[in-house]
Amino acid sequence: MAEREISQAVISRLPRYFRYLGELRDREVERISSQELSRLMHVTASQIRQDFNHFGGFGQQGYGYNVEYLYQEISKILGLDKTHHLIIIGAGNLGQALANYMNFQRRGFIFTGIFDINPALFDRQIRGIRVRPMEEMTDFIRQNNVDIAVLTIPKSEAVAVARKLTDVGIKAIWNFAHVDLDVPEEVQVENVHLSDSLMRLSYLIGRYESRQE
Amino acid sequence: MAEREISQAVISRLPRYFRYLGELRDREVERISSQELSRLMHVTASQIRQDFNHFGGFGQQGYGYNVEYLYQEISKILGLDKTHHLIIIGAGNLGQALANYMNFQRRGFIFTGIFDINPALFDRQIRGIRVRPMEEMTDFIRQNNVDIAVLTIPKSEAVAVARKLTDVGIKAIWNFAHVDLDVPEEVQVENVHLSDSLMRLSYLIGRYESRQE
């Protein structure tokens, strides 16, 4: 691909654009200008135009952007037009919560399997899929065309499991374990460090309170 | 406070520093230089020194940083030396998962209550705390000195609940609902938009694959 590298900042904003455009679309809004979107999303119109232009001209002078078209284009950029098969490693509370969160299915993320080391959970059904023992994981990935592994296990086990996943050729890891995974560059990783997020919130509380003094 | 404003970028890095320092501390490492930490964390030593200096000189020339001291200082900056009482709004899978995630308790975030609109869940116990009906929420917040509300309800309800929380004077909202909350500036908000995160991962997969062509 000849496209120049898109910055992390732009990528991080795409899902939010996608969400707003989806809402406009649901309200059957046909077109929107960068200025209107700017007011709605509380970002500058200039940034919106710059962002969209990273991927080619989606708009039209004097008209603005066609909501449906832009929505579909961003959907493609995000790869939501493709189907991904995902498994969840760790059938604890969080793993089960994610398995039950059906919005992902809607976007083409197909929940295919869930694994745990705890025998008490084996054969329990979650959304019609039984919990399998960890030993079966690698074979399952090979046989079921799995792209994404969701790690919801303690950090003590996460590193070893990530290695296994890498060896079996997983494409991506959605990592909820509180540890930085060290994987080769062909494996994509997205971290969700919930405690980091809660700490940021704690910081914000403290900062606000100290300002009030 | 006379301290100049700390950038969002620096704040976002603090929890990660905190995590690494905690690990070093557990391994009873006494001191560390910015260069060693740089190698460990894969960030530049220069950035580490700049970041720490936003909050005052934690280090010592020719010596480096004392791990225990730095750990404690960052802990204070993040407000982890204070106790926060939190309630969870929405006793679904995610709400229950968060209620059961005990690591938060360890950091001073005390799980105090959980609420839902579904009567089938009332009086179910989660970590010894019963699920209460939503109607009791505002009184409960007033009576129990609640600082943080965790929103794990659908976005259709989130905006209205956020308003109630604001009215009753909540300090902070940890928002898992997939909507941007519009609250006054005295209410701190930290969003965890899981589907945004999954979309970013999806983008990364697509980008990598298109590069391979």
Place this chain on the structure above:
DNA sequence: TAGATTGTTAATCGATTAACAATC
């Protein structure tokens, strides 16, 4: 004292915003 390493200033890089010509 010599060596190490911070704290901090200056240089660079990248991202955001402003401005406006192009064009629908």
Place this chain on the structure above:
DNA sequence: TAGATTGTTAATCGATTAACAATC
């Protein structure tokens, strides 16, 4: 055509990195 609004270049702002004097 006139008005609106994009696409895009230039200006600004802020964050990161480099460099080095201060100092333990």
